Amino acid sequence: MITLRGLTKRYGEKTVVDDLTFAVPPGRVTGFLGPNGAGKSTTMRMTVGLDAPHAGEVLIDGKRYAELRHPLREVGALLEAKALHPGRSAGKHLLAMARSNGIPARRVEEALATVGLTDVAGKRAGQFSLGMGQRLGIAGALLGDPGVLMFDEPVNGLDPDGVRWVRQLMRSLAEEGRTVFVSSHLMSEMQLTADRLVVIGKGKLLADATLDEFIAANSRSTVAVRVPVPAELRKLDERLRDAGITTRVTGADELLAHDVAVGTVGDLAHELGVRLHGLGERTASLEQAYMELTASSVEYGTGVAA
Numbered sequence: 001m002i003t004l005r006g007l008t009k010r011y012g013e014k015t016v017v018d019d020l021t022f023a024v025p026p027g028r029v030t031g032f033l034g035p036n037g038a039g040k041s042t043t044m045r046m047t048v049g050l051d052a053p054h055a056g057e058v059l060i061d062g063k064r065y066a067e068l069r070h071p072l073r074e075v076g077a078l079l080e081a082k083a084l085h086p087g088r089s090a091g092k093h094l095l096a097m098a099r100s101n102g103i104p105a106r107r108v109e110e111a112l113a114t115v116g117l118t119d120v121a122g123k124r125a126g127q128f129s130l131g132m133g134q135r136l137g138i139a140g141a142l143l144g145d146p147g148v149l150m151f152d153e154p155v156n157g158l159d160p161d162g163v164r165w166v167r168q169l170m171r172s173l174a175e176e177g178r179t180v181f182v183s184s185h186l187m188s189e190m191q192l193t194a195d196r197l198v199v200i201g202k203g204k205l206l207a208d209a210t211l212d213e214f215i216a217a218n219s220r221s222t223v224a225v226r227v228p229v230p231a232e233l234r235k236l237d238e239r240l241r242d243a244g245i246t247t248r249v250t251g252a253d254e255l256l257a258h259d260v261a262v263g264t265v266g267d268l269a270h271e272l273g274v275r276l277h278g279l280g281e282r283t284a285s286l287e288q289a290y291m292e293l294t295a296s297s298v299e300y301g302t303g304v305a306a
């Protein structure tokens with residue numbers, strides 16, 4: 001279990017983690033989401049003592065990281081910036097980590113096997129591809145067989161097989177009763193992997209819920225309309241807005257209309273003589289729910305209206 005109470009971090013004038021209070025329970029995969037710069041990595045870094053909070057605390061099974069006798073045996077972490085010795089082999093890298101944490105040497109082979117790096121154990125880490133580096137980072141997190149695991153963007157650089165492998169690994173670690181806390185930008189992947197979600201924006205807690213609760217609470221009914229002629233798309237968009245319907249043009253030939261019956265949109269298009277190439281209801285995905293929730297807390301927007 002990871003417990004945050006009023007966790008706060010400032011860089012200069014800016015509060016990048018703002019009074020976060022939530023718990024990450026064992027036996028579940030908890031996804032950690034938020035726009036770029038929301039404060040996810042900083043929160044994770046504070047959890048493993050790499051950054052100090054200005055206020056509040058974060059506890060691993062009730063203890064601060066600094067109080068853990070053998071930290072790697074209690075919490076394993078894959079963080080974005082890996083400090084790897086490029087000239088050292090994968091096996092030696094893990095062995096050095098094991099030795100300094102009182103972890104038996106046999107765990108090195110087990111961890112390498114779990115992540116599929118046994119055959120390249122003797123290869124220098126500096127020669128690893130991005131995906132192999134990620135796998136080695138995951139092996140490092142698993143090395144001490146800890147009950148709490150934290151992964152910052154674990155699928156970064158992995159091919160589709162690797163992505164699926166990470167998903168299955170996260171699920172099986174949670175099924176073993178471990179606490180699994182994982183950040184990702186890939187919403188479709190999170191929808192398949194996570195049981196619970198914690199969403200932050202500009203350092204503040206936006207949501208802490210099960211995946212289903214989150215989608216239900218943050219999605220609206222949406223009708224997608226495809227209109228091949230841009231001038232007609234604009235015409236239909238204006239007509240829908242005049243009728244008080246919220247719309248969003250999402251492409252050269254597509255608009256979304258919210259909280260309206262599909263028949264109403266079809267009838268309005270027919271009245272205007274607008275030719276349609278598609279008209280249908282959209283089922284809410286995590287991505288849509290996430291976009292709805294975080295639209296106002298994107299730090300560096302693209303300038304395109306959300």
Ligand SMILES: Nc1ncnc2c1ncn2[C@@H]1O[C@H](COP(=O)(O)OP(=O)(O)OP(=O)(O)O)[C@@H](O)[C@H]1O
Pocket residue numbers: 011016034035036037038039040041042043
């Ligand atoms: N060492 C630092 N010095 C100053 N500002 C920092 C430092 N580390 C992070 N920040 C700032 O803190 C904010 C949060 O950054 P953080 O990396 O925690 O966000 P994130 O949610 O992990 O983002 P991303 O999804 O882009 O990885 C950003 O505005 C970032 O610029």
